[in-house]
Amino acid sequence: MDGMALALLIDFGSTFTKIQAIDLEAEEIVAYAQSCTTVETDIMVGLRGALDLLPARVRNSAFACKLSSSSAAGGLGMVTIGLIPELSAEAARRAALGAGAKVIKVYAFRLSAKEIQELESLNPDILLLAGGTDGGNADVILGNAKKLALSRVHCPIVIAGNKVAADEVNAILSASGKPTLVTDNVMPEVNVLNVEPAREMIRRVFIERIIEAKGLKRAEAFVEGILMPTPTAVLKAARLLSQGTPREKGLGDLVIVDVGGATTDVHSIGLGSPCQAGVIFKGLPEPLAKRTVEGDLGIRYNATSILHLRGPERLLRNASLETDRLAPKIEALCRDVEFLPQTEEDMQLDLALATCAAQAAMERHAGTIEAVWGPQGQYYIQHGKDLTEVCHLIGTGGIFTHHPQAGLILRKTLFSSAEPFSLRPKQPSLYTDAKYCLYAIGLLADRYPDQALRIARKYLKKWEAPL
Amino acid sequence: MIPGQAKKTVVLGVLGVDAHVVGNKIMAHALESADFKVVNIGTFSSQEDFIRAAIESAADALLVASLCGHGEIECRGFREKCVESGIGDIHLVAGGNLVVGKQAWKAVQTRFLEMGFNRAYPPGVSPRKVIDDLKHDLKAS
Numbered sequence: 001m002d003g004m005a006l007a008l009l010i011d012f013g014s015t016f017t018k019i020q021a022i023d024l025e026a027e028e029i030v031a032y033a034q035s036c037t038t039v040e041t042d043i044m045v046g047l048r049g050a051l052d053l054l055p056a057r058v059r060n061s062a063f064a065c066k067l068s069s070s071s072a073a074g075g076l077g078m079v080t081i082g083l084i085p086e087l088s089a090e091a092a093r094r095a096a097l098g099a100g101a102k103v104i105k106v107y108a109f110r111l112s113a114k115e116i117q118e119l120e121s122l123n124p125d126i127l128l129l130a131g132g133t134d135g136g137n138a139d140v141i142l143g144n145a146k147k148l149a150l151s152r153v154h155c156p157i158v159i160a161g162n163k164v165a166a167d168e169v170n171a172i173l174s175a176s177g178k179p180t181l182v183t184d185n186v187m188p189e190v191n192v193l194n195v196e197p198a199r200e201m202i203r204r205v206f207i208e209r210i211i212e213a214k215g216l217k218r219a220e221a222f223v224e225g226i227l228m229p230t231p232t233a234v235l236k237a238a239r240l241l242s243q244g245t246p247r248e249k250g251l252g253d254l255v256i257v258d259v260g261g262a263t264t265d266v267h268s269i270g271l272g273s274p275c276q277a278g279v280i281f282k283g284l285p286e287p288l289a290k291r292t293v294e295g296d297l298g299i300r301y302n303a304t305s306i307l308h309l310r311g312p313e314r315l316l317r318n319a320s321l322e323t324d325r326l327a328p329k330i331e332a333l334c335r336d337v338e339f340l341p342q343t344e345e346d347m348q349l350d351l352a353l354a355t356c357a358a359q360a361a362m363e364r365h366a367g368t369i370e371a372v373w374g375p376q377g378q379y380y381i382q383h384g385k386d387l388t389e390v391c392h393l394i395g396t397g398g399i400f401t402h403h404p405q406a407g408l409i410l411r412k413t414l415f416s417s418a419e420p421f422s423l424r425p426k427q428p429s430l431y432t433d434a435k436y437c438l439y440a441i442g443l444l445a446d447r448y449p450d451q452a453l454r455i456a457r458k459y460l461k462k463w464e465a466p467l
Numbered sequence: 468m469i470p471g472q473a474k475k476t477v478v479l480g481v482l483g484v485d486a487h488v489v490g491n492k493i494m495a496h497a498l499e500s501a502d503f504k505v506v507n508i509g510t511f512s513s514q515e516d517f518i519r520a521a522i523e524s525a526a527d528a529l530l531v532a533s534l535c536g537h538g539e540i541e542c543r544g545f546r547e548k549c550v551e552s553g554i555g556d557i558h559l560v561a562g563g564n565l566v567v568g569k570q571a572w573k574a575v576q577t578r579f580l581e582m583g584f585n586r587a588y589p590p591g592v593s594p595r596k597v598i599d600d601l602k603h604d605l606k607a608s
Contacts, residue, residue: 084519135504136476136524190478190506190520280486280511372511374484375535381511 233442272385407463546583
């Protein structure tokens with residue numbers, strides 16, 4: 001291995017610690033291993049377990065860099081607070097999602113005593129406090145700061161609301177001993193979204209404070225740093241793949257569907273402006289890099305939730321299974337979340353669950369068209385992103401790595417003429433993250449953007465239509 | 468604007484299923500030139516869109532345009548909704564082609580004032596007149 005520039009990329013996942021060794025010169029993945037995450041005891045035990053599975057020549061190499069992401073210990077749990085649910089509260093929610101967080105709860109308007117009590121019991125890792133445009137409403141964010149100051153909330157509070165009130169909000173919270181950070185308003189004007197500064201601040205808090213609080217600090221002696229929550233790494237990879245670098249062309253607008261055991265994430269890169277003439281966009285503009293998380297769609301922890309949401313008929317349409325065996329098998333999956341498919345029937349069930357989860361997550365992520373009538377005739381109003389013209393759709397997560405029919409899952413998430421008002425991708429090229437390397441690409445994106453992009457393109461598996 | 472005095476904020480938009488955008492753009496430009504802070508929510512805006520924007524921006528006035536003739540129907544209950552939303556005292560202005568057909572303006576104006584609008588304007592009113600009234604009403608000059 002002498003002379004090789006190896007990068008070690010680690011994902012401390014909620015269940016498994018996964019590692020990739022990537023040769024940056026040959027631009028190849030040279031080894032992959034995984035072991036159980038051991039955040040409850042010592043995070044290094046699981047990491048060492050995974051490292052031991054690497055070939056000795058790789059394990060004993062001098063790595064050019066050792067970078068990691070984490071979604072261990074429950075991920076990054078956040079609560080967001082804004083003023084109007086559709087405006088600053090929604091902007092704050094989108095900022096938190098884009099920062100890789102699991103948004104536990106969104107509050108709007110003045111916090112009630114009951115809500116403060118609930119907030120204390122939710123015990124988030126970070127609280128994002130927004131409300132009011134710059135120069136707009138200051139009373140609500142100030143009132144909420146006073147209530148938070150008197151509360152038992154101890155987590156870091158990122159202040160990203162009305163800039164006119166920000167200093168006073170900061171003073172109120174700091175005086176009561178709350179750790180605070182001030183950043184730009186997530187919605188400086190009505191219907192103007194400004195989520196990047198808040199996302200960056202959340203990432204800083206994650207690195208500086210959350211890593212230690214979650215018992216991940218020990219790993220930092222081995223790696224150079226736990227740089228970001230894992231979903232952020234995937235979103236970074238999505239951005240790199242879409243936009244490219246000054247020297248390497250990107251793919252253009254794309255969507256990534258990440259089906260996991262507990263949640264299904266969808267990432268889209270693109271403006272999502274109306275593609276058809278005569279369609280008018282309304283509402284808060286969409287972020288260029290958008291992430292949504294569906295907490296009720298996961299093919300292990302939330303398998304029964306998928307069954308209840310989509311119904312047995314829909315599940316059976318996506319798999320050859322006997323009807324009476326469906327419910328007991330799904331309940332068994334919920335109990336044994338580390339279960340790996342053993343039989344053809346298990347494989348079929350995983351495919352059906354993943355298809356239903358991906359379909360529902362895509363429906364929720366994509367924008368919609370509403371037809372309205374006025375005195376001058378019919379109009380079409382668009383809410384959310386129009387993804388119909390997106391050129392590339394990528395699947396990631398365990399099922400897309402292992403399942404021989406994984407491309408089918410993606411195909412079933414596409415636009416349907418039966419539901420013309422759901423703006424899902426129409427004819428994208430389909431790819432799967434067959435080596436589960438997108439998180440690693442995201443980790444490499446800042447330091448080795450050109451190599452990272454070429455490696456991602458090399459290892460994405462293309463599925464030719466028709467499947 | 469008087470030095471040191473904050474700009475007055477107005478929310479401007481076209482109410483209901485109404486695509487008339489030209490007057491909206493002209494009015495936004497005229498108000499900005501007259502030193503107002505304009506939050507323009509554009510066409511196809513509901514009463515709720517106006518109210519949400521007003522609360523976030525702590526607006527001083529709502530300037531509601533309706534060009535399609537359905538203003539009388541679309542504007543009903545607007546003041547009551549403002550009251551419910553905690554901005555009951557906000558200055559409420561309506562203008563455009565507010566009613567169907569040719570009706571005596573005085574009667575139309577009375578109807579809108581009774582609905583809780585502070586001012587209502589007939590078709591063809593000049594932006595200057597609206598701005599002068601607004602400055603007087605909000606004491607912005």
